[in-house]
Amino acid sequence: MTIYFYKVDAPYGCFSNFSPHPIYLDGQDWSTVEHYYQSQKFVGTENQDLISVIRVAKTPEIAASLGRDRTKKTRLNWEQIKPQIMRQAVLQKFLIHLDIQAVLLATGDEIIVEDSPKDYFWGCGSDKTGQNQLGKILMSVRHEIKLHNQHQK
Structure with missing residues (x-):
């Protein structure tokens, strides 16, 4: 059975980057994975001051809006490195919390899909043809944690 998630308040909402699970990365606390991810677009750019603004944004929705501002220049290599940035943050989230x-591990070997109607990169899109990169990261993180736990026994 494929596991679909999207909204924070729906089943498997903890898989969302907007879920209220703080992480600690790069020597700083971040309210959500979304806060961290959006801020990383501006590392080393003329808009680097946005990082601290995004970090303290009151909600992940505000952080996302700030990070998606098309008038701000992002890192030149952003498209190449964004999957690694996302995976690092998602892994941290599931190691800390x-x-x-336990919810992630309880999914066994099921396919996990971000059921985003608009996002064809991180999610499956409205017609389910998207790349589902966030779902793939979650399955990869699940596998890594399983292996780690097996070696701890």
Whole structure:
């Protein structure tokens, strides 16, 4: 059975980057994975001051809006590195928060899909033909945690 997620308040909402699970990366606390991810677009750019603005944004929706501002220049290599940035943040989230790690591990070997109607890169899009990169990252993180836990026994 494929597991679909999207909204934070729906089943498997903890898989969303907007879920209220803080992470610690690059020597700083981030309210959500979304806050961290959006801020990383501006590392080393003329808009680097946006990083701290995004970090303290009151909600992940505000952080996302700030990061998606097309008038701001992002890193030149952003399209190439964004999957690694996302994976690093998602892994951190599930290593820190054991309650949601248990939810992720309980999915077994099921396929996980971000059921975003608009996002064809991170999600499956409205017609389910998207790349589902976030779902693939979650499945990869699940596998990594399983292997780590097996070696701890």
